[in-house]
Amino acid sequence: MSLSWTDIPAAPIDHSARDEALRRQSCLTKPPGALGRLEALAVRLAGLQGRARPSLTRVRIVVFAADHGVAEEGVSAFPQAVTVEMVRNFSRGGAAISVLARHLNAELEVVDVGTVRDPGPLPGVVSCRAGEGTANFCRQPAMSAAQLEIALAAGRAAAMRAQEAGVELFVGGEMGIANTTSATALACALLDEAPERMVGPGTGLDAAGIARKTEVVRRALALHRSAMVGPLDALRCVGGFEIAALTGAYLACAQAGLPVLVDGFIATVAALAAVRQCRGAGEWFLYAHASAEPGHARLLQALAAEPILSLGMRLGEGSGAAVAVPLLRLACALHGEMATFAEAGVSEKAQ
Ligand SMILES: Cc1cc2ncn([C@H]3O[C@H](COP(=O)(O)O)[C@@H](O)[C@H]3O)c2cc1C
Numbered sequence: 001m002s003l004s005w006t007d008i009p010a011a012p013i014d015h016s017a018r019d020e021a022l023r024r025q026s027c028l029t030k031p032p033g034a035l036g037r038l039e040a041l042a043v044r045l046a047g048l049q050g051r052a053r054p055s056l057t058r059v060r061i062v063v064f065a066a067d068h069g070v071a072e073e074g075v076s077a078f079p080q081a082v083t084v085e086m087v088r089n090f091s092r093g094g095a096a097i098s099v100l101a102r103h104l105n106a107e108l109e110v111v112d113v114g115t116v117r118d119p120g121p122l123p124g125v126v127s128c129r130a131g132e133g134t135a136n137f138c139r140q141p142a143m144s145a146a147q148l149e150i151a152l153a154a155g156r157a158a159a160m161r162a163q164e165a166g167v168e169l170f171v172g173g174e175m176g177i178a179n180t181t182s183a184t185a186l187a188c189a190l191l192d193e194a195p196e197r198m199v200g201p202g203t204g205l206d207a208a209g210i211a212r213k214t215e216v217v218r219r220a221l222a223l224h225r226s227a228m229v230g231p232l233d234a235l236r237c238v239g240g241f242e243i244a245a246l247t248g249a250y251l252a253c254a255q256a257g258l259p260v261l262v263d264g265f266i267a268t269v270a271a272l273a274a275v276r277q278c279r280g281a282g283e284w285f286l287y288a289h290a291s292a293e294p295g296h297a298r299l300l301q302a303l304a305a306e307p308i309l310s311l312g313m314r315l316g317e318g319s320g321a322a323v324a325v326p327l328l329r330l331a332c333a334l335h336g337e338m339a340t341f342a343e344a345g346v347s348e349k350a351q
């Protein structure tokens with residue numbers, strides 16, 4: 001399936017800004033290449049932002065929250081109630097991502113895409129509910145086509161709000177108990193990969209829990225195999241509202257030309273769905289970190305993505321991406337503020 005807007009192509013990259021940034025890099029007072037990947041990141045951002053000296057002053061983090069019917073299969077180490085409880089925690093400023101956003105001076109928005117119990121109006125929380133959690137995808141499709149459309153549109157709306165507000169980098173996060181099961185099933189479907197090669201502990205399952213989760217993913221893939229024709233069909237069959245919202249947000253960012261910093265395992269599955277839906281979208285995505293969730297390495301490999309950090313993080317919420325923001329900011333500062341050889345009167349490399 002596809003919706004009218006999901007087929008819009010990605011915005012083109014500004015090659016002249018990128019080339020100008022590349023020329024500037026070669027004039028800065030350092031041996032060529034001495035700042036390693038920080039150089040390439042600044043040049044890449046120049047091409048995405050369409051200016052030779054990119055900046056990341058305005059960063060927005062949007063956490064999409066939703067519940068999962070598959071939680072009833074006992075696939076998470078935590079109870080389903082945690083999803084809504086964490087939405088309240090985000091709103092009050094006590095979650096990991098709340099702390100990170102504050103310290104980064106980044107804007108934090110939470111979008112409820114469909115938790116089991118509507119938490120009602122909360123400061124900083126936007127309500128865009130596609131339902132009261134997805135259905136258990138071991139038994140039936142996780143969502144209807146109409147629900148998928150609402151969830152994708154919730155993500156798109158968040159991306160457009162960010163774009164209209166003049167945000168320079170979009171970070172998507174997620175919260176949803178059992179969503180590593182959904183993300184794993186989606187990854188297996190998109191990569192045609194065996195569940196046992198992708199399943200991991202999520203919030204902390206033991207070996208018996210991982211075996212149960214593997215079986216759940218296997219059953220889901222067997223049930224939906226023939227219906228999962230394209231990436232949006234796979235999202236509808238085994239995805240989650242918050243994962244679909246992330247895919248919608250990433251697609252809309254790529255279409256609007258807003259650079260994206262992708263978080264961990266779950267966010268990367270959503271990014272893969274976006275890339276499968278729209279080939280050029282991947283140009284707009286930077287990958288922040290290598291999650292400790294074992295399937296993430298396979299996903300990054302499929303996307304030919306080189307994550308910036310590897311800290312053994314496995315939280316989600318956009319936290320791994322948030323932690324990478326200071327490095328990107330420093331890459332931009334070095335690129336934009338260092339003196340050139342000519343400005344500083346420093347001798348260039350001997351021929
Ligand atoms: C307190 C708490 C805060 C979290 N913040 C993110 N997650 C992460 O863990 C969940 C996925 O793991 P699983 O599939 O094993 O349930 C998601 O909500 C994810 O964002 C959290 C999980 C918990 C328990």
Ligand SMILES: O=C(O)c1cccnc1
Binds near residue numbers: 317
């Ligand atoms: O890497 C992630 O996104 C992740 C891993 C475990 C639990 N929640 C999120």
